[in-house]
Amino acid sequence: MASLKRRTLINAAIGIAATGYMRRLMPLAAEQEPASAPVPLPAQTPPRTMRRVRPADPDWPSARDWASLKEKVGGRLLEVSSPFDACRASPRDTACKNALAQIRNPYFLGDEPALTQSSGWIDAWTSSPSVYAVAAEQPNDVAEAVKFARDRRLRLVVKGGGHSYQGTSNAPDSLLIWTRRMRGIRLYDAFVPLDCEGDMPPQPAVTVGAGEIWMHVYEAVTTQGGRYVQGGGCATVGVAGLVQSGGFGNFSKKFGTAASSLLQAEIVTADGIERIVNARTDPDLFWAIKGGGGGSFGVVTSLTLKTHPLPDYVGVVSATLKAASPEAFRRLIDGFLAFSADSLLNEHWGETVSMRPDRTLRISMLFQGLDRAEATRIWQSFFDSVSGANDSIRMTEPPQILAISARHFWDPAFIMKNAPNAMKADTRPGAPKRNVFWATDIADAGQFLYGYESMWLPAALLDPSARASLTDALFQASSQWNVTLHFNKGLAGAPDEVLNAARETATNPDVLNAFALAIIAGEGPAPFAGMPGSAVDVPAARRTAARIHDAAQSLRVVAPRAGSYVSESSYFQQDWPRAYWGEHYPMLSEVKRKYDPDGLFFVHQGVGSQEWDREGFVRLST
Structure with missing residues:
Protein backbone atom coordinates (compact mmCIF):
# COMPACT_ATOMS: atom_id res chain seq x y z
CA MET A 1 0.00 0.00 0.00
CA ALA A 2 2.57 2.49 -1.19
CA SER A 3 0.24 5.48 -1.06
CA LEU A 4 -0.44 4.99 2.64
CA LYS A 5 2.69 5.76 4.61
CA ARG A 6 1.91 5.05 8.25
CA ARG A 7 3.94 7.69 10.01
CA THR A 8 2.90 10.41 7.59
CA LEU A 9 -0.76 9.58 8.08
CA ILE A 10 -0.45 9.35 11.85
CA ASN A 11 1.38 12.63 12.21
CA ALA A 12 -1.10 14.31 9.89
CA ALA A 13 -4.03 12.93 11.85
CA ILE A 14 -2.60 14.13 15.16
CA GLY A 15 -1.81 17.56 13.79
CA ILE A 16 -5.21 18.26 12.20
CA ALA A 17 -7.45 20.49 14.32
CA ALA A 18 -10.02 18.29 15.97
CA THR A 19 -12.98 20.51 15.06
CA GLY A 20 -14.28 19.51 11.65
CA TYR A 21 -12.21 16.30 11.52
CA MET A 22 -14.59 13.89 9.76
CA ARG A 23 -15.01 10.19 10.34
CA ARG A 24 -17.42 7.47 9.33
CA LEU A 25 -19.59 5.76 11.93
CA MET A 26 -20.57 2.12 12.10
CA PRO A 27 -24.19 1.48 11.03
CA LEU A 28 -24.83 -0.89 13.92
CA ALA A 29 -27.75 0.72 15.76
CA ALA A 30 -31.03 2.01 14.40
CA GLU A 31 -30.69 5.38 16.07
CA GLN A 32 -27.31 6.07 14.44
CA GLU A 33 -26.73 7.98 11.26
CA PRO A 34 -25.75 5.93 8.20
CA ALA A 35 -22.09 4.98 7.93
CA SER A 36 -21.62 7.44 5.10
CA ALA A 37 -22.69 10.42 7.22
CA PRO A 38 -19.64 12.39 8.40
CA VAL A 39 -19.31 12.95 12.15
CA PRO A 40 -16.92 15.57 13.52
CA LEU A 41 -14.53 14.58 16.28
CA PRO A 42 -15.41 16.82 19.24
CA ALA A 43 -13.06 19.73 19.83
CA GLN A 44 -10.41 18.85 22.37
CA THR A 45 -10.47 20.56 25.73
CA PRO A 46 -7.87 20.47 28.50
CA PRO A 47 -8.23 17.37 30.71
CA ARG A 48 -10.35 17.90 33.80
CA THR A 49 -9.09 17.24 37.31
CA MET A 50 -11.21 14.29 38.36
CA ARG A 51 -12.03 12.07 41.31
CA ARG A 52 -14.08 9.04 40.36
CA VAL A 53 -16.94 7.97 42.60
CA ARG A 54 -17.33 4.82 44.68
CA PRO A 55 -20.51 3.12 45.94
CA ALA A 56 -20.26 4.86 49.32
CA ASP A 57 -20.06 8.33 47.75
CA PRO A 58 -23.18 10.51 47.50
CA ASP A 59 -22.59 10.92 43.74
CA TRP A 60 -22.79 7.18 43.09
CA PRO A 61 -25.58 6.50 40.55
CA SER A 62 -29.01 5.93 42.03
CA ALA A 63 -31.08 2.80 41.58
CA ARG A 64 -33.10 4.72 39.00
CA ASP A 65 -29.90 5.58 37.10
CA TRP A 66 -28.88 1.92 36.98
CA ALA A 67 -32.36 0.92 35.89
CA SER A 68 -32.16 3.42 33.05
CA LEU A 69 -28.83 1.97 31.89
CA LYS A 70 -30.26 -1.53 32.10
CA GLU A 71 -33.11 -0.53 29.80
CA LYS A 72 -30.74 1.06 27.29
CA VAL A 73 -28.63 -2.11 27.07
CA GLY A 74 -31.58 -4.43 26.60
CA GLY A 75 -31.56 -5.79 30.13
CA ARG A 76 -27.90 -6.85 29.93
CA LEU A 77 -26.81 -5.08 33.13
CA LEU A 78 -25.69 -7.53 35.82
CA GLU A 79 -25.11 -7.11 39.53
CA VAL A 80 -21.82 -8.94 39.94
CA SER A 81 -21.13 -11.50 42.66
CA SER A 82 -18.45 -14.15 42.94
CA PRO A 83 -19.38 -17.85 42.65
CA PHE A 84 -17.27 -18.31 45.79
CA ASP A 85 -19.63 -16.18 47.85
CA ALA A 86 -21.50 -19.43 48.45
CA CYS A 87 -18.40 -20.78 50.20
CA ARG A 88 -18.49 -18.01 52.78
CA ALA A 89 -21.99 -18.98 53.89
CA SER A 90 -21.59 -22.75 53.58
CA PRO A 91 -18.25 -24.30 52.49
CA ARG A 92 -19.93 -27.70 52.12
CA ASP A 93 -22.76 -26.38 49.97
CA THR A 94 -23.17 -27.88 46.49
CA ALA A 95 -22.71 -24.49 44.83
CA CYS A 96 -19.40 -24.00 46.62
CA LYS A 97 -18.20 -27.51 45.74
CA ASN A 98 -19.13 -27.04 42.09
CA ALA A 99 -17.21 -23.76 41.89
CA LEU A 100 -14.14 -25.24 43.59
CA ALA A 101 -14.21 -28.21 41.19
CA GLN A 102 -13.82 -25.83 38.25
CA ILE A 103 -11.06 -23.61 39.61
CA ARG A 104 -8.51 -25.02 37.10
CA ASN A 105 -10.91 -24.70 34.16
CA PRO A 106 -10.17 -21.54 32.12
CA TYR A 107 -13.59 -21.72 30.43
CA PHE A 108 -15.31 -21.54 33.83
CA LEU A 109 -13.15 -18.58 34.86
CA GLY A 110 -13.78 -16.79 31.57
CA ASP A 111 -17.55 -17.23 31.77
CA GLU A 112 -17.77 -15.70 35.26
CA PRO A 113 -17.89 -11.87 35.15
CA ALA A 114 -16.65 -11.75 38.76
CA LEU A 115 -13.47 -13.75 38.09
CA THR A 116 -10.19 -13.34 36.21
CA GLN A 117 -7.84 -15.94 34.78
CA SER A 118 -5.15 -14.90 37.26
CA SER A 119 -6.29 -14.42 40.85
CA GLY A 120 -3.78 -11.73 41.80
CA TRP A 121 -0.17 -10.76 42.42
CA ILE A 122 1.64 -10.53 45.74
CA ASP A 123 1.74 -6.94 47.06
CA ALA A 124 0.13 -5.71 43.82
CA TRP A 125 -3.52 -6.67 43.21
CA THR A 126 -6.17 -9.26 43.98
CA SER A 127 -9.10 -10.29 41.83
CA SER A 128 -12.15 -8.27 42.90
CA PRO A 129 -15.59 -8.21 41.28
CA SER A 130 -16.96 -5.03 39.77
CA VAL A 131 -20.22 -3.73 41.26
CA TYR A 132 -22.08 -3.94 37.94
CA ALA A 133 -21.27 -5.38 34.53
CA VAL A 134 -22.74 -4.70 31.11
CA ALA A 135 -22.72 -8.11 29.40
CA ALA A 136 -22.35 -6.53 25.98
CA GLU A 137 -23.68 -8.34 22.94
CA GLN A 138 -23.56 -5.48 20.42
CA PRO A 139 -21.56 -2.26 20.04
CA ASN A 140 -24.46 -0.11 21.22
CA ASP A 141 -24.32 -1.85 24.61
CA VAL A 142 -20.68 -0.77 24.86
CA ALA A 143 -21.44 2.77 23.77
CA GLU A 144 -24.18 3.17 26.38
CA ALA A 145 -21.90 1.83 29.12
CA VAL A 146 -19.08 4.16 28.07
CA LYS A 147 -21.35 7.20 28.14
CA PHE A 148 -22.83 6.18 31.50
CA ALA A 149 -19.39 5.76 33.09
CA ARG A 150 -18.10 9.01 31.57
CA ASP A 151 -21.08 11.13 32.64
CA ARG A 152 -21.15 9.73 36.20
CA ARG A 153 -17.40 9.59 36.79
CA LEU A 154 -17.19 5.83 37.27
CA ARG A 155 -14.12 3.64 37.23
CA LEU A 156 -14.51 1.66 34.01
CA VAL A 157 -13.02 -1.77 33.33
CA VAL A 158 -13.00 -3.80 30.11
CA LYS A 159 -12.73 -7.59 30.11
CA GLY A 160 -12.91 -10.15 27.34
CA GLY A 161 -10.72 -13.20 28.02
CA GLY A 162 -9.60 -11.87 31.40
CA HIS A 163 -6.01 -13.09 31.05
CA SER A 164 -4.26 -9.92 32.21
CA TYR A 165 -1.40 -10.80 34.56
CA GLN A 166 -1.33 -7.20 35.78
CA GLY A 167 -4.98 -7.09 36.77
CA THR A 168 -6.04 -4.64 34.07
CA SER A 169 -9.38 -6.40 33.52
CA ASN A 170 -10.22 -6.12 37.20
CA ALA A 171 -11.08 -3.31 39.64
CA PRO A 172 -13.30 -3.09 42.72
CA ASP A 173 -15.99 -0.38 42.88
CA SER A 174 -16.17 -0.28 39.09
CA LEU A 175 -18.47 -0.77 36.11
CA LEU A 176 -17.31 -3.64 33.93
CA ILE A 177 -17.82 -3.76 30.18
CA TRP A 178 -17.78 -7.52 29.68
CA THR A 179 -17.32 -8.42 26.02
CA ARG A 180 -17.36 -12.21 26.47
CA ARG A 181 -20.73 -12.51 24.70
CA MET A 182 -19.62 -10.53 21.63
CA ARG A 183 -19.06 -13.62 19.52
CA GLY A 184 -18.94 -14.31 15.81
CA ILE A 185 -16.35 -15.44 13.26
CA ARG A 186 -16.65 -14.64 9.56
CA LEU A 187 -14.18 -15.70 6.87
CA TYR A 188 -13.51 -13.68 3.70
CA ASP A 189 -11.81 -14.70 0.49
CA ALA A 190 -11.26 -11.07 -0.54
CA PHE A 191 -11.51 -8.36 2.13
CA VAL A 192 -10.75 -4.66 1.62
CA PRO A 193 -10.93 -2.28 4.60
CA LEU A 194 -13.37 0.65 4.53
CA ASP A 195 -12.25 3.49 2.21
CA CYS A 196 -9.13 1.54 1.17
CA GLU A 197 -10.30 0.47 -2.30
CA GLY A 198 -7.51 1.19 -4.73
CA ASP A 199 -4.92 1.39 -1.95
CA MET A 200 -5.10 -2.19 -0.70
CA PRO A 201 -5.71 -5.32 -2.75
CA PRO A 202 -8.45 -7.72 -1.62
CA GLN A 203 -7.04 -10.44 0.59
CA PRO A 204 -8.24 -13.39 2.68
CA ALA A 205 -9.24 -12.34 6.18
CA VAL A 206 -11.36 -13.16 9.20
CA THR A 207 -13.56 -10.86 11.25
CA VAL A 208 -13.81 -11.85 14.90
CA GLY A 209 -16.00 -10.57 17.73
CA ALA A 210 -14.19 -9.13 20.74
CA GLY A 211 -15.41 -11.93 23.00
CA GLU A 212 -13.92 -14.76 20.98
CA ILE A 213 -10.95 -16.83 22.18
CA TRP A 214 -8.18 -18.16 19.99
CA MET A 215 -9.13 -21.85 20.27
CA HIS A 216 -12.44 -21.20 18.54
CA VAL A 217 -10.85 -18.90 15.97
CA TYR A 218 -8.24 -21.52 15.06
CA GLU A 219 -10.99 -24.09 14.74
CA ALA A 220 -12.82 -21.91 12.22
CA VAL A 221 -9.82 -20.59 10.27
CA THR A 222 -7.48 -23.60 10.30
CA THR A 223 -9.39 -26.80 11.11
CA GLN A 224 -12.37 -25.88 8.95
CA GLY A 225 -10.98 -23.19 6.64
CA GLY A 226 -7.51 -24.54 5.88
CA ARG A 227 -5.70 -21.24 6.54
CA TYR A 228 -3.72 -19.69 9.38
CA VAL A 229 -4.42 -16.60 11.48
CA GLN A 230 -1.77 -15.23 13.79
CA GLY A 231 -3.10 -15.61 17.32
CA GLY A 232 -1.95 -16.65 20.75
CA GLY A 233 -0.33 -19.85 21.89
CA CYS A 234 -2.62 -20.12 24.92
CA ALA A 235 -5.92 -21.25 23.41
CA THR A 236 -8.22 -19.49 25.90
CA VAL A 237 -6.72 -15.99 25.59
CA GLY A 238 -9.14 -13.38 24.26
CA VAL A 239 -8.62 -12.17 20.70
CA ALA A 240 -9.06 -8.44 21.32
CA GLY A 241 -6.66 -8.17 24.25
CA LEU A 242 -3.90 -10.12 22.52
CA VAL A 243 -4.01 -8.01 19.34
CA GLN A 244 -4.03 -4.72 21.25
CA SER A 245 -0.96 -5.77 23.23
CA GLY A 246 0.99 -6.89 20.16
CA GLY A 247 0.37 -10.60 20.27
CA PHE A 248 2.73 -13.50 19.68
CA GLY A 249 1.76 -16.98 18.53
CA ASN A 250 3.63 -20.23 18.11
CA PHE A 251 4.92 -19.21 14.69
CA SER A 252 5.51 -15.46 14.93
CA LYS A 253 8.88 -15.71 13.20
CA LYS A 254 6.98 -16.81 10.10
CA PHE A 255 3.70 -14.86 10.33
CA GLY A 256 4.61 -11.89 12.52
CA THR A 257 2.64 -10.47 15.42
CA ALA A 258 -1.13 -10.54 15.71
CA ALA A 259 -1.12 -6.72 15.68
CA SER A 260 0.71 -6.61 12.35
CA SER A 261 -2.05 -8.79 10.84
CA LEU A 262 -4.80 -6.34 11.83
CA LEU A 263 -6.58 -4.87 8.81
CA GLN A 264 -9.49 -3.13 10.52
CA ALA A 265 -11.15 -2.82 13.91
CA GLU A 266 -14.41 -1.52 15.31
CA ILE A 267 -13.99 0.44 18.53
CA VAL A 268 -16.04 2.62 20.86
CA THR A 269 -14.09 5.67 22.04
CA ALA A 270 -14.54 7.79 25.17
CA ASP A 271 -17.04 10.08 23.43
CA GLY A 272 -19.36 7.07 22.97
CA ILE A 273 -18.90 7.00 19.21
CA GLU A 274 -18.63 3.66 17.43
CA ARG A 275 -15.83 3.87 14.87
CA ILE A 276 -14.38 1.77 12.09
CA VAL A 277 -10.61 2.28 12.12
CA ASN A 278 -8.01 1.17 9.60
CA ALA A 279 -5.07 2.58 7.67
CA ARG A 280 -7.32 5.17 6.03
CA THR A 281 -9.97 6.00 8.66
CA ASP A 282 -8.56 7.25 11.98
CA PRO A 283 -5.11 5.88 11.12
CA ASP A 284 -3.57 7.21 14.33
CA LEU A 285 -6.04 5.34 16.53
CA PHE A 286 -5.70 2.24 14.32
CA TRP A 287 -1.93 2.32 14.81
CA ALA A 288 -2.26 2.81 18.58
CA ILE A 289 -4.42 -0.28 19.11
CA LYS A 290 -1.87 -2.37 17.18
CA GLY A 291 0.31 -3.00 20.22
CA GLY A 292 -0.37 0.11 22.31
CA GLY A 293 -2.04 -1.94 25.03
CA GLY A 294 -5.59 -3.06 25.67
CA GLY A 295 -8.07 -0.89 27.53
CA SER A 296 -6.27 2.43 27.02
CA PHE A 297 -7.83 3.92 23.88
CA GLY A 298 -11.38 2.55 23.77
CA VAL A 299 -13.37 -0.67 23.75
CA VAL A 300 -12.65 -2.82 20.70
CA THR A 301 -15.79 -4.67 19.63
CA SER A 302 -14.52 -6.58 16.58
CA LEU A 303 -11.32 -7.12 14.63
CA THR A 304 -10.52 -8.14 11.07
CA LEU A 305 -7.21 -9.96 10.64
CA LYS A 306 -5.48 -11.18 7.50
CA THR A 307 -5.16 -14.92 7.13
CA HIS A 308 -2.19 -16.78 5.65
CA PRO A 309 -1.62 -19.91 3.60
CA LEU A 310 -1.31 -22.90 5.89
CA PRO A 311 2.02 -24.78 5.89
CA TRP A 410 -5.90 -27.17 16.70
CA ASP A 411 -8.40 -29.89 15.76
CA PRO A 412 -9.98 -31.05 19.06
CA ALA A 413 -11.30 -34.33 17.67
CA PHE A 414 -7.93 -35.26 16.12
CA ILE A 415 -5.87 -34.26 19.17
CA MET A 416 -8.17 -35.95 21.68
CA LYS A 417 -8.02 -39.16 19.66
CA ASN A 418 -4.30 -39.25 18.86
CA ALA A 419 -2.73 -37.38 21.79
CA PRO A 420 -5.34 -37.37 24.57
CA ASN A 421 -2.90 -36.05 27.18
CA ALA A 422 -2.07 -32.95 25.13
CA MET A 423 -5.45 -31.28 25.60
CA LYS A 424 -8.00 -30.95 28.39
CA ALA A 425 -11.72 -30.38 28.05
CA ASP A 426 -14.15 -27.97 29.67
CA THR A 427 -15.64 -30.29 32.30
CA ARG A 428 -18.81 -28.34 33.07
CA PRO A 429 -22.03 -30.24 32.36
CA GLY A 430 -23.23 -29.55 28.82
CA ALA A 431 -20.03 -27.78 27.75
CA PRO A 432 -19.43 -27.78 23.97
CA LYS A 433 -16.91 -30.34 22.76
CA ARG A 434 -14.98 -27.52 21.07
CA ASN A 435 -14.13 -26.10 24.52
CA VAL A 436 -10.63 -27.52 24.91
CA PHE A 437 -7.27 -26.11 25.96
CA TRP A 438 -3.64 -27.22 26.02
CA ALA A 439 -2.85 -29.28 29.10
CA THR A 440 0.33 -27.28 29.67
CA ASP A 441 -1.77 -24.15 30.24
CA ILE A 442 -3.64 -25.56 33.22
CA ALA A 443 -1.14 -23.99 35.60
CA ASP A 444 -2.24 -20.54 34.42
CA ALA A 445 -5.87 -21.06 35.44
CA GLY A 446 -6.43 -19.10 38.64
CA GLN A 447 -2.71 -18.64 39.26
CA PHE A 448 -1.57 -16.18 41.94
CA LEU A 449 1.61 -14.52 40.72
CA TYR A 450 4.70 -14.02 42.88
CA GLY A 451 6.86 -12.44 40.21
CA TYR A 452 7.08 -12.08 36.44
CA GLU A 453 9.96 -10.53 34.53
CA SER A 454 10.62 -10.41 30.81
CA MET A 455 13.19 -8.90 28.50
CA TRP A 456 13.94 -9.07 24.79
CA LEU A 457 17.43 -10.48 24.22
CA PRO A 458 19.20 -8.95 21.19
CA ALA A 459 20.39 -11.38 18.53
CA ALA A 460 23.78 -9.66 18.69
CA LEU A 461 24.34 -11.54 21.96
CA LEU A 462 24.55 -14.76 19.93
CA ASP A 463 27.60 -13.51 18.04
CA PRO A 464 30.77 -15.42 19.03
CA SER A 465 32.26 -12.25 20.53
CA ALA A 466 29.31 -11.77 22.90
CA ARG A 467 28.08 -15.30 23.47
CA ALA A 468 30.33 -16.01 26.46
CA SER A 469 28.78 -13.09 28.34
CA LEU A 470 25.26 -14.30 27.50
CA THR A 471 26.19 -17.82 28.60
CA ASP A 472 27.46 -16.50 31.93
CA ALA A 473 24.35 -14.38 32.45
CA LEU A 474 21.98 -17.27 31.69
CA PHE A 475 24.01 -19.55 33.92
CA GLN A 476 23.86 -17.09 36.82
CA ALA A 477 20.17 -16.32 36.32
CA SER A 478 19.12 -19.97 36.00
CA SER A 479 21.00 -20.89 39.18
CA GLN A 480 18.49 -18.68 41.02
CA TRP A 481 15.24 -19.43 39.17
CA ASN A 482 13.90 -21.00 35.98
CA VAL A 483 14.71 -18.95 32.88
CA THR A 484 12.68 -19.63 29.74
CA LEU A 485 13.62 -18.36 26.28
CA HIS A 486 10.54 -17.84 24.06
CA PHE A 487 11.92 -17.95 20.52
CA ASN A 488 8.59 -17.08 18.90
CA LYS A 489 8.42 -13.81 20.85
CA GLY A 490 11.47 -12.27 19.21
CA LEU A 491 11.49 -11.50 15.49
CA ALA A 492 15.19 -11.67 14.66
CA GLY A 493 15.56 -14.06 11.74
CA ALA A 494 12.05 -13.43 10.43
CA PRO A 495 11.48 -12.62 6.74
CA ASP A 496 11.70 -8.96 5.70
CA GLU A 497 7.94 -8.70 5.14
CA VAL A 498 7.32 -9.78 8.74
CA LEU A 499 9.79 -7.25 10.09
CA ASN A 500 8.36 -4.46 7.94
CA ALA A 501 4.83 -5.24 9.10
CA ALA A 502 5.95 -5.20 12.75
CA ARG A 503 7.49 -1.77 12.20
CA GLU A 504 4.00 -0.53 11.36
CA THR A 505 2.77 -1.35 14.87
CA ALA A 506 3.18 0.37 18.23
CA THR A 507 5.17 -2.50 19.78
CA ASN A 508 8.63 -1.65 21.11
CA PRO A 509 11.06 -1.88 18.16
CA ASP A 510 13.37 -3.94 20.38
CA VAL A 511 11.36 -6.97 19.26
CA LEU A 512 12.71 -6.62 15.73
CA ASN A 513 16.29 -7.41 16.78
CA ALA A 514 15.53 -9.90 19.55
CA PHE A 515 16.16 -13.62 19.05
CA ALA A 516 13.90 -14.46 22.03
CA LEU A 517 11.92 -13.06 24.92
CA ALA A 518 13.39 -14.25 28.23
CA ILE A 519 10.75 -14.86 30.92
CA ILE A 520 11.43 -15.52 34.60
CA ALA A 521 8.25 -16.10 36.61
CA GLY A 522 6.65 -17.96 39.49
CA GLU A 523 3.17 -18.47 40.87
CA GLY A 524 1.03 -20.33 43.39
CA PRO A 525 -2.52 -21.68 43.61
CA ALA A 526 -5.60 -19.51 43.40
CA PRO A 527 -6.75 -17.62 46.51
CA PHE A 528 -10.02 -16.10 45.21
CA ALA A 529 -11.89 -14.39 48.03
CA GLY A 530 -14.29 -16.80 49.71
CA MET A 531 -12.42 -19.98 48.80
CA PRO A 532 -11.85 -22.21 51.84
CA GLY A 533 -8.19 -22.39 52.83
CA SER A 534 -7.18 -19.84 50.21
CA ALA A 535 -4.80 -17.71 52.28
CA VAL A 536 -1.51 -16.82 50.58
CA ASP A 537 1.74 -17.67 52.36
CA VAL A 538 2.91 -14.08 52.13
CA PRO A 539 6.50 -14.53 53.44
CA ALA A 540 7.12 -17.45 51.06
CA ALA A 541 5.60 -15.53 48.14
CA ARG A 542 7.83 -12.54 48.85
CA ARG A 543 10.92 -14.74 49.05
CA THR A 544 10.05 -16.20 45.66
CA ALA A 545 9.46 -12.71 44.26
CA ALA A 546 12.92 -11.66 45.48
CA ARG A 547 14.59 -14.67 43.82
CA ILE A 548 12.81 -13.94 40.54
CA HIS A 549 13.88 -10.30 40.68
CA ASP A 550 17.50 -11.26 41.43
CA ALA A 551 17.56 -13.77 38.57
CA ALA A 552 16.27 -11.10 36.20
CA GLN A 553 18.94 -8.67 37.38
CA SER A 554 21.61 -11.27 36.63
CA LEU A 555 20.34 -11.56 33.07
CA ARG A 556 19.99 -7.80 32.61
CA VAL A 557 23.76 -7.51 33.00
CA VAL A 558 24.03 -8.30 29.28
CA ALA A 559 20.87 -6.42 28.22
CA PRO A 560 20.53 -3.53 30.71
CA ARG A 561 18.00 -1.53 28.68
CA ALA A 562 16.16 -4.38 27.01
CA GLY A 563 12.50 -3.77 26.26
CA SER A 564 9.76 -5.83 27.88
CA TYR A 565 6.54 -7.28 26.46
CA VAL A 566 3.58 -5.39 27.91
CA SER A 567 1.37 -8.49 28.37
CA GLU A 568 4.09 -10.54 30.04
CA SER A 569 6.09 -8.34 32.36
CA SER A 570 6.48 -7.17 35.92
CA TYR A 571 3.69 -5.30 37.70
CA PHE A 572 6.52 -3.22 39.13
CA GLN A 573 8.27 -2.65 35.78
CA GLN A 574 10.68 0.28 35.98
CA ASP A 575 10.63 2.91 33.24
CA TRP A 576 7.65 1.13 31.72
CA PRO A 577 6.86 3.64 28.89
CA ARG A 578 10.31 3.02 27.39
CA ALA A 579 10.32 -0.69 28.24
CA TYR A 580 6.95 -1.40 26.62
CA TRP A 581 6.93 1.01 23.68
CA GLY A 582 10.36 2.62 23.28
CA GLU A 583 10.38 5.50 20.82
CA HIS A 584 6.65 5.06 20.16
CA TYR A 585 5.46 6.27 23.56
CA PRO A 586 5.29 10.03 22.79
CA MET A 587 3.09 9.34 19.77
CA LEU A 588 0.89 6.98 21.78
CA SER A 589 0.46 9.74 24.37
CA GLU A 590 -0.72 12.12 21.64
CA VAL A 591 -3.29 9.60 20.44
CA LYS A 592 -4.47 9.08 24.02
CA ARG A 593 -4.94 12.82 24.58
CA LYS A 594 -6.81 13.16 21.30
CA TYR A 595 -9.35 10.37 21.76
CA ASP A 596 -9.54 10.18 25.58
CA PRO A 597 -8.60 13.60 26.99
CA ASP A 598 -10.28 12.94 30.36
CA GLY A 599 -8.63 9.56 30.88
CA LEU A 600 -11.82 7.51 31.04
CA PHE A 601 -9.87 4.39 30.06
CA PHE A 602 -7.30 3.54 32.73
CA VAL A 603 -5.16 0.43 33.12
CA HIS A 604 -2.11 -0.12 35.28
CA GLN A 605 1.00 1.05 33.40
CA GLY A 606 -1.09 1.85 30.34
CA VAL A 607 -0.61 4.90 28.15
CA GLY A 608 -1.44 7.98 30.24
CA SER A 609 -1.81 6.03 33.50
CA GLN A 610 0.93 8.04 35.23
CA GLU A 611 -1.62 10.87 35.52
CA TRP A 612 -3.66 8.79 37.99
CA ASP A 613 -3.25 7.19 41.39
CA ARG A 614 -2.52 3.47 41.53
CA GLU A 615 -6.20 2.46 41.56
CA GLY A 616 -7.26 4.85 38.80
CA PHE A 617 -9.69 6.82 40.99
CA VAL A 618 -7.90 10.13 41.52
CA ARG A 619 -6.27 12.17 38.77
CA LEU A 620 -2.93 13.47 40.00
CA SER A 621 -1.90 15.62 37.06
CA THR A 622 -3.19 16.83 33.70
Missing part, protein backbone atom coordinates in the same frame (compact mmCIF):
# COMPACT_ATOMS: atom_id res chain seq x y z
CA ASP A 312 1.90 -28.48 5.13
CA TYR A 313 3.29 -29.56 8.49
CA VAL A 314 3.79 -28.37 12.02
CA GLY A 315 5.70 -30.30 14.63
CA VAL A 316 7.37 -30.48 18.00
CA VAL A 317 10.88 -31.14 19.28
CA SER A 318 11.12 -32.08 22.95
CA ALA A 319 13.91 -33.31 25.20
CA THR A 320 15.35 -32.80 28.68
CA LEU A 321 19.08 -32.76 29.35
CA LYS A 322 20.80 -32.69 32.75
CA ALA A 323 24.36 -31.61 33.46
CA ALA A 324 26.43 -33.38 36.11
CA SER A 325 28.25 -30.25 37.28
CA PRO A 326 28.04 -26.45 37.09
CA GLU A 327 30.88 -26.44 34.56
CA ALA A 328 29.09 -28.98 32.37
CA PHE A 329 25.87 -26.95 32.56
CA ARG A 330 27.69 -23.83 31.47
CA ARG A 331 29.07 -25.75 28.47
CA LEU A 332 25.59 -27.08 27.69
CA ILE A 333 24.13 -23.57 27.68
CA ASP A 334 26.90 -22.28 25.46
CA GLY A 335 26.54 -25.19 23.04
CA PHE A 336 22.81 -24.63 22.77
CA LEU A 337 23.29 -20.90 22.10
CA ALA A 338 25.77 -21.69 19.33
CA PHE A 339 23.30 -24.15 17.84
CA SER A 340 20.52 -21.54 18.09
CA ALA A 341 22.56 -18.98 16.20
CA ASP A 342 23.27 -21.44 13.41
CA SER A 343 19.95 -23.29 13.13
CA LEU A 344 17.02 -21.64 14.94
CA LEU A 345 17.29 -18.01 13.89
CA ASN A 346 14.83 -18.36 11.01
CA GLU A 347 11.12 -18.50 10.22
CA HIS A 348 10.64 -22.17 11.07
CA TRP A 349 11.07 -22.21 14.84
CA GLY A 350 9.13 -21.08 17.87
CA GLU A 351 8.31 -21.78 21.50
CA THR A 352 10.63 -22.46 24.38
CA VAL A 353 13.82 -23.71 25.95
CA SER A 354 14.13 -23.52 29.75
CA MET A 355 17.23 -23.50 31.97
CA ARG A 356 16.66 -24.50 35.58
CA PRO A 357 18.48 -24.40 38.94
CA ASP A 358 18.85 -28.21 38.96
CA ARG A 359 21.07 -27.82 35.88
CA THR A 360 18.52 -29.12 33.41
CA LEU A 361 17.82 -27.75 29.97
CA ARG A 362 14.25 -28.42 28.84
CA ILE A 363 13.51 -28.20 25.09
CA SER A 364 9.90 -27.70 24.00
CA MET A 365 10.12 -26.24 20.51
CA LEU A 366 7.56 -26.10 17.71
CA PHE A 367 8.24 -25.85 13.99
CA GLN A 368 6.30 -25.16 10.82
CA GLY A 369 7.11 -25.55 7.13
CA LEU A 370 9.35 -28.58 7.72
CA ASP A 371 8.62 -32.27 7.77
CA ARG A 372 9.85 -34.64 10.47
CA ALA A 373 12.93 -35.72 8.52
CA GLU A 374 14.04 -32.13 7.94
CA ALA A 375 13.53 -31.19 11.59
CA THR A 376 15.46 -34.29 12.70
CA ARG A 377 18.38 -33.43 10.43
CA ILE A 378 18.57 -29.90 11.84
CA TRP A 379 18.69 -31.05 15.48
CA GLN A 380 20.98 -34.02 14.89
CA SER A 381 24.19 -32.05 15.32
CA PHE A 382 23.12 -30.68 18.69
CA PHE A 383 21.98 -34.03 20.06
CA ASP A 384 25.15 -35.69 18.71
CA SER A 385 27.27 -33.16 20.58
CA VAL A 386 25.39 -33.96 23.79
CA SER A 387 25.81 -37.70 23.26
CA GLY A 388 29.55 -37.15 22.89
CA ALA A 389 29.84 -35.38 26.25
CA ASN A 390 30.56 -38.61 28.16
CA ASP A 391 28.80 -38.63 31.54
CA SER A 392 28.86 -34.87 32.04
CA ILE A 393 25.47 -34.47 30.29
CA ARG A 394 22.74 -37.08 30.07
CA MET A 395 19.31 -37.26 28.51
CA THR A 396 16.69 -37.60 31.21
CA GLU A 397 13.98 -37.42 28.55
CA PRO A 398 15.15 -38.65 25.12
CA PRO A 399 14.49 -36.45 22.09
CA GLN A 400 11.09 -36.72 20.44
CA ILE A 401 10.51 -35.14 17.05
CA LEU A 402 6.99 -35.37 15.66
CA ALA A 403 5.13 -33.72 12.79
CA ILE A 404 1.47 -33.64 11.75
CA SER A 405 -0.64 -31.96 9.13
CA ALA A 406 -0.97 -28.31 10.12
CA ARG A 407 -4.72 -28.53 9.64
CA HIS A 408 -4.94 -30.89 12.63
CA PHE A 409 -2.85 -28.83 15.04
